[in-house]
Amino acid sequence: MPETKKIVVNRISDQENLDKVFAIRREVFVGEQNCPPELEWEHEEESTHFLATVDGQPAGAARWRKTDNGYKLERFAVLKQFRGQGVAQAIVGAVLADLPADANYIYLNAQIQAMSLYQKFGFVAEGPQFEEAGIQHFKMVKR
Template sequence: MIPTLVSFDYNHPGYSEIARKIRYAVFVVEQKVPEDLEYDAFESTSRLYLVFIGDTAVATCRRRYTTKGVKLERFAVLPAFRGKGLGDFMVQEVLKEVLPEGRTVYLHAQEQVTGFYTKLGFRVYGEEFEEAGIRHFLMNYEVNHGQ
């Protein structure tokens, strides 16, 4: 099982719909996020990603530029493919792309996955907050983690 990460723009004829289906399954169906909150105005200006195992898309995420830096978001792995290191792979591959830009890299992590992001070099900043009815924490990537 060797994963492949594909990067694409919102207007890609096939990949955008695949990413949308994965996010719908994870966020709207599984986590009960209202659909109108899942698909926002930033969709068309974000860089999107899919993780494939062979010909099967199993995970997705996106990144976008903000006034604070580069925000990583919408990380979703289909349930049948969790626990196989694909989330780790996806985060690390996206970091390889964005870190050379020298911008602050951050994300809003759901409370239950802050430990996952901490292992990958992110650190919690500030207090817990609610987003889409789910508790989150702001986490920034620490460039020199582990050194």
């Protein structure tokens, strides 16, 4: 029987944990996916950030922010060595649970390979496929 890993996702705002979030995003988006660094660091101040840990080790990150359209979920990233262990699902669940009660329009821009994850949480693709930072996406809206 495989050993059970303890996945914890916390809303964070202190600089030490923000540094861990930014390091995860730098490794996944800038390092692995070749996203331009200048695109990666927008809207940090108005965002609510999350850090996922596995057995106490930083493993994943995400954020949400209020926009003119509604509540946008962004920057979901899981380090390579923690993928396939339920970290992404735990992050999505924690971010959704943290949204204000009046969050009636919730959306995100999903990379194609992550769409099935968001579909499990009730998101549906809306509109045409598009490119963002050199990666194909669909806008998805929570129904």
